[in-house]
Amino acid sequence: MTFTEQANKIFRQAIDDYHLTDNVDTPIRNPYDRESVEYKLYLKCWIDTVQWHYEDIIRDPHIDPMEALALKRRIDRSNQDRTDLVEDIDSYFRQTYSEVKPLPDARLNTESPAWAVDRLSILALKIYHMQEQTSRKDATEEHRAKCQAKLGVLLEQQKDLSLAIDQLLEDIEHGRKYMKVYRQMKMYNDPSTNPILYKNS
16 A cells, blocks of 8 residues: 555545534544554544634634634644644654665655645545535535536546655655755744734733
């Protein structure tokens, strides 16, 4: 099984598990060992899935403004958790390939493997929810047909992105490409770099 075959399977598992209750306050029950990459992948997609539903809820035009503000704070925390976890997954890849010596003509990729995996997780969510739209009984046939066409594109994109990630990992493993990871420096989350925060402290 390739890395992305495993990842896509775990992503679908996390999405299915979430939708057993379909509630953003459902506690996560990660079935994998805490030190494993499988644990990280499951957690990554769970965070993405909960945030997907946060984003649905906050777009309710009738939402109470105070509830919307509280939800915006939850979205901010979720975004930070997501970023931290992507960096954690990249640490796994760095450790996995730490003994590989890049070839003299090795090239750098435009993004790290974990940020590509991040996109793959979001894609799994798009596929799940677009699939839902293709079978909505309360929607028009035209709506279902449009969503079916979009679903076909998403499935093709998942196949292509999965292949690209597996090829990138293979290139890193054989020294044809090398990893560099830049930590996300989200200045608005840092009390020492966000002027609204440090001027009011």
